[in-house]
Amino acid sequence: MNPQILFLFVLLLNLISISFQNPNPKSTPSLAHVELTNYGFPVGLLPATTVLGYTVNHTTGEFNVRLGGACKITLPPDNYVATYSKTIKGKIVKGHMAELDGISVRAFFKWWSITGIRSSGDNIVFEVGMVTAKYPSKNFDESPACEGKHSSS
Ligand SMILES: *[C@@H]1O[C@H](CO)[C@@H](O)[C@H](O)[C@H]1NC(C)=O
Numbered sequence: 001m002n003p004q005i006l007f008l009f010v011l012l013l014n015l016i017s018i019s020f021q022n023p024n025p026k027s028t029p030s031l032a033h034v035e036l037t038n039y040g041f042p043v044g045l046l047p048a049t050t051v052l053g054y055t056v057n058h059t060t061g062e063f064n065v066r067l068g069g070a071c072k073i074t075l076p077p078d079n080y081v082a083t084y085s086k087t088i089k090g091k092i093v094k095g096h097m098a099e100l101d102g103i104s105v106r107a108f109f110k111w112w113s114i115t116g117i118r119s120s121g122d123n124i125v126f127e128v129g130m131v132t133a134k135y136p137s138k139n140f141d142e143s144p145a146c147e148g149k150h151s152s153s
Contacts, residue, residue: 041124041140046065047073049067050069053065053066063092071146076139076140084103
């Protein structure tokens with residue numbers, strides 16, 4: 001085969017493989033996942049799931065994320081089970097989410113509603129009312145996959 005034909009052949013193979021590539025949802029983060037990083041948070045705070053809609057009022061910081069379904073994940077590093085409702089609401093400013101509604105975590109045999117999340121240096125601080133728990137942000141570098149179906153409430 002002469003080099004030119006070989007080149008065309010390789011090009012053609014590349015085009016075919018590109019057009020047949022299955023889009024991987026993990027490699028195409030939603031606008032909401034991207035916005036999370038714009039506000040100084042790691043993407044892993046939002047599970048790798050379908051985001052149907054996302055709004056933020058840049059004046060008040062009020063946001064609303066609509067997921068394709070409720071989602072259950074296991075939070076590193078202590079393996080607490082957390083659930084995400086279909087709708088997550090709250091107020092966001094750079095480095096802080098407040099008045100959160102829609103994320104619960106199971107610890108000490110009880111479900112706790114996470115009321116705020118703060119990004120502080122290399123740490124993520126979860127707020128449950130006045131109680132806080134701090135974890136290194138590197139635990140949240142990747143969006144966790146939802147674990148099976150969690151019945152929506
Ligand atoms: C943002 O919120 C303010 C105060 O409630 C409201 O006046 C404004 O219209 C909102 N902006 C958008 C784009 O919804």
